[in-house]
Amino acid sequence: MKRSDLPFGSEFSPSQIELARVLEMADEHGGDWHAFEDAVRATYFDNHKTTEYNRGKLANNTKLGMIAYGIIDREAALTEFGQELLLLTNDEPSLYERFAKHILLNLHGMTLVRCIQDMVAAGEVVTLTTLREGLAARGVHYPSGGKHPSMMRLWLAKAGVFVGSRWQVNPHRIEDILGLNPDEFEALADFTPEQRTFLRALANTGERDPQPANKIVKLATATYGIKFPEKSLPKMVLHSLVEAGYITADKTTTGRGAKPFQVAPTDKLIADVVEPLLEQLKGQTDPKLLALLRTPLSDILEEIKEKDRYKAGLALEALAFKIMRLLDMTYVATRLRANQTGGAEVDLVFESARLVFSRWQIQCKNTARVSLDDVAKEVGLTHFLKSNVIVMVTTGDIGNEARRYANRIMADSNLAIVMLDGGDLHNISDSPATVIRAFEREARHAMNLKKLDL
DNA sequence: TTAGTCACTGCTAGCCGCCA
DNA sequence: TGGCGGCTAGCAGTGACTAA
Structure with missing residues (x-):
């Protein structure tokens, strides 16, 4: 027994x-x-x-x-x-x-x-x-x-x-x-709000390689609503973080060059911020998924192509986590696991309480095309889950019918539907901070559809 | 072999929500 | 509002294990 x-x-x-x-x-x-x-x-x-x-x-x-x-x-x-x-x-x-x-x-x-x-x-x-x-x-x-x-x-x-x-x-x-509120990480307590959000945005990208500082600023601004100094980023933000040992920042031009600094996280940032963020998920998710979250997005996209459906499904779940972690959303639940769908799709729920409460459904599909039925199923669930946003992510394409249906739903309701296809995933994989560009594009699209007749 | 200990299993009273 | 059924949790039964 x-x-x-x-x-x-x-x-x-x-x-x-x-x-x-x-x-x-x-x-x-x-x-x-x-x-x-x-x-x-x-x-x-x-x-x-x-x-x-x-x-x-x-x-x-x-x-x-x-x-x-x-x-x-x-x-x-x-x-x-x-x-x-x-x-x-x-x-x-x-x-x-x-x-x-x-x-x-x-x-x-x-x-x-x-x-x-x-x-x-x-x-x-x-x-x-x-x-x-x-x-x-x-x-x-x-x-x-x-x-x-x-x-x-x-x-x-x-x-x-x-x-x-x-x-x-x-x-x-x-x-x-x-005490899961990342704002309360002891390591970040002594920094200014700009420095703190810059570090968190950099940590959220999950990348170890150098990235342009201006892209991290854009990600931090979009995620946390913090405004950064336009002319004095190195002086007001970067230098202190370098001195504290959390980032490396390399100037890419000589003299008065205008190119942004290349910034990368140090082992100290990984230990003090990235690992505690992952620790929060311990006990809530499959340990193998946790291991995947420590790898770059490009590796996860490779793993999705695995013939082993379990491995591919786990990678698909990791992909959903990675994208939502980029936006610092809080994981709530997994509604549908990949092992229930033969590794073809996962369905997770995230929340955010920044400024106003919002609940996001994210569906990741490892299929060639997202169909109208796929979107309709998610729209049907929003009433039950009380969610405001649907994020459809696919390694393939978004079908025209699915697009048209999503447009009609957005025009007639207060729902927002974000569509990310294989091309977007490629761009995000190359440069994680570009996730903001994809979400901004979708937001502008939704704004056009929801114009008021005043 | 036996008494003591541990922890799972079964029974059932009472609570709560649903429905007519 | 009362009857009914499902579920929970308090209480008790029981078998496995251990040490003397």
């Missing part, structure tokens, strides 16, 4: 015991697990109308739950993490928040949350039974009929990660708890 990957939580539920109280009991009786179990039994289970044996068993299960959640050891002594929680017993919100962070990062909590979000995005009903299948597909096992996810959800709900109906996730609360 395979052991559960999710922690055992029977009788370790917030509706049965109080976390602060059991922490104090462990502090008092730690090292003598019999005394600890007696204390738990006397406090929570002695009034149960059952046998003495079962009362003891309930207390025993509470202890096992605390061990599984990494709070105490086999002797019921507080672990290092348990000690940390003990210091927070007078501040319940902080106590639950710290516990939730531990569950999310160390006990497959993020996998559970992402699995639920993916299932909701795919229109599946979330129950303990369907969840078991969903988690199994992500390599996380728990026994059939098991309530492990329920206990985990109850603790996460104490920190606000789950709200309202049972399986409703609050993604913004997760950001708060995990």
Whole structure:
């Protein structure tokens, strides 16, 4: 029998015991697990109308739950993490928040949350039974009929990660708890907003080779809405970043030449910014996909041509990630994976809360042509997913019928549909910052279609 | 061999949403 | 508003494993 990957939580539920109280009991009786179990039994289970044996068993299960959640050891002594929680017993919100962070990062909590979000995005009903299948597909096992996810959800709900109906996730609360806002990277804290966004835009390109500084500026301006000094970029932005060891910047002309500096990320930028960005995806995606995200876009485009459908499908998913990361969008869920479509297409959902909230559906297709049906299917999903933007990406061409249909939808509704074909992908691969040009072209096209008759 | 421990499995009361 | 059915989670049963 395979052991559960999710922690055992029977009788370790917030509706049965109080976390602060059991922490104090462990502090008092730690090292003598019999005394600890007696204390738990006397406090929570002695009034149960059952046998003495079962009362003891309930207390025993509470202890096992605390061990599984990494709070105490086999002797019921507080672990290092348990000690940390003990210091927070007078501040319940902080106590639950710290516990939730531990569950999310160390006990497959993020996998559970992402699995639920993916299932909701795919229109599946979330129950303990369907969840078991969903988690199994992500390599996380728990026994059939098991309530492990329920206990985990109850603790996460104490920190606000789950709200309202049972399986409703609050993604913004997760950001708060995990500190996922890249603005808060310690490494970037001392820089000006211009310097910070320049570094992030450069990091988002994923390129190690030198790129023209003006293209990174354009990407940063479009992505973050920050204005850069026109005449003094080196003085106001680049020199400080070079001094801090985050970029190299080479002048390409002598004298008073007007060509832009060639900038490239250093190992320090990769370690302090790029890797933490990828770390955020750990536990949410296939580890092989994470490895692909560390490679240049050109390699991913090559991988898509692989005969192995699994590899090609994974590369297709990586392509969607790469493009949306260029625009610093936040990954929400994968609605349709490549392994469900024989590597032919993937369907992901991203969000952004910059200035106004927007939700983007991105479909990547590894087929010769995007058809009207492909676009129609995505348009149909926007109502269900409450998204504002559809991004259709193909390694082939966009069909004329598909174009005409998208134009009609954009003219008649508030939806924006962005189409990127194989040629665009080639250009983006050569110079990642040119992604902005492709999106600007599509935005102007949409603006023309949506002209008001005033 | 046996008692103790661990962790999965089964049963069921009660909650909640849906529908007539 | 009440009946019904599905789902959750508390409680208990049980078998596997381990150490004495």
